Amino acid sequence: MNAETPAYAAPVFEESDARAADALIALALEEDLGPNGDDLTSRLLVPADAVGGCDVKSRATGVLAGLPIVERILPAVAERTGHAPLELLPIARDGEALHPGSVVASLFGPVRDLLTAERTILNFLTHLSGVATLTRQFVEAVEGTHAAILDTRKTHPGYRQLEKYAVRCGGGANHRMGLHDACLVKDNHLAAWRERTGESGDLGDLVRRVKGELPAGALLIVEVDRHDQFAAVLPAEPDVILLDNLPPAELAQAVSERDAADSTVKLEASGGVNLDTVRAIAESGVDRISIGALTHSAVALDLGFDWHDAGPPTLPS
CATH class of the missing domain: 3.20.20.70 (Aldolase class I)
Structure with a gap:
């Protein structure tokens, strides 16, 4: 991305966008958890009371898209696990330029839920951020x-x-x-x-x-x-x-x-x-x-979870 890329206002996430997201989130979790709602690996390997946190980080240069969907994934996961929703602290905004190491958001809560939600969160963020990134390249090309x-x-x-x-x-x-x-x-x-x-x-x-x-x-x-x-x-x-x-x-x-x-x-x-x-x-x-x-034809933007044992995320004062 252009180092002098102008700031773009985050677009409005419309009610119709939310409805589409909820339908796809339900399908994604059904595909992962099956009819019994089971994350087999996490259940067998992670203690039920284990808590932890992670940062969602960019590993490449691009443009963020999909953070409002993450906010809707967390209660959907909680509904299936019986826990309170994971805590989310957004750091970046949709439409914002990302670079390697940019923190998109921080998450904290039951480790089982973090592991259950990880791939669904990344599937949405990486694909949609790839679309936003390719679009920004075309927009910059015609400035x-x-x-x-x-x-x-x-x-x-x-x-x-x-x-x-x-x-x-x-x-x-x-x-x-x-x-x-x-x-x-x-x-x-x-x-x-x-x-x-x-x-x-x-x-x-x-x-x-x-x-x-x-x-x-x-x-x-x-x-x-x-x-x-x-x-x-x-x-x-x-x-x-x-x-x-x-x-x-x-x-x-x-x-x-x-x-x-x-x-x-x-x-x-x-x-x-x-x-x-x-x-x-x-x-x-x-x-x-x-x-x-x-x-x-947009290529997924490389984003990932960086795990840590810190407490609930907070913005610096």
Whole structure:
């Protein structure tokens, strides 16, 4: 990460994020503890009255995401073990840059519960922090342009809400959440529409057709991959035109034509975007760049438990 990375505000962990987290936490603990709720190794090797603590530390450079989920894991573990929830002292904040040795949080309580919770906590933190870290790299790569970095629907089942939260932790923005909250028209929709209705119109005609039935507040996005499609769609004034796999020179031409038409349509680039190409894409003048790799190809950030026998964690006075 850039040593002079600006501070990013921690994003809001929404109620919908919390619901998604609770469902995944329940599944994760069920996978680990089985139908009888048993951590066999800890039960056989660790005395029931043993207490201890640990620091959650970063072993690499990156961006933190997922700490509010840890706060929800602890009571879920306690419910299964019959103990009071582990004590948690957050040290870092989601969206904060981490470096090797950075302490994310401290935990204290029954050692059995710490061991039971360890992998579930790290699975969430390492994956989501990896998403935030990769997002921040893209955000930094386009600094000085006005292009926003967006995610896509290329998420892991069940994790969409949380992965999109992690993108926000990295300084990115969210595309549509699913098929239900925005209309994204592609060539396949055009082909199906023609087949169903016998119409022979182009994408521009289809946009005009959809605009009349679009629910209030839903975005209308149209994907094009050729200039003639762009020329047909621009006068129809969707909210966003997604320019798929077009080189920077053609993206810049589309921006110029949009501006010459005094249009308010947002232009979004997508397809094959990576850290080597994103700067040139952003410099074309597009408003948005959507990148599936943010969620489907992020490498987990290396975080771990550093164990100690100190008492309950406290902030220095």
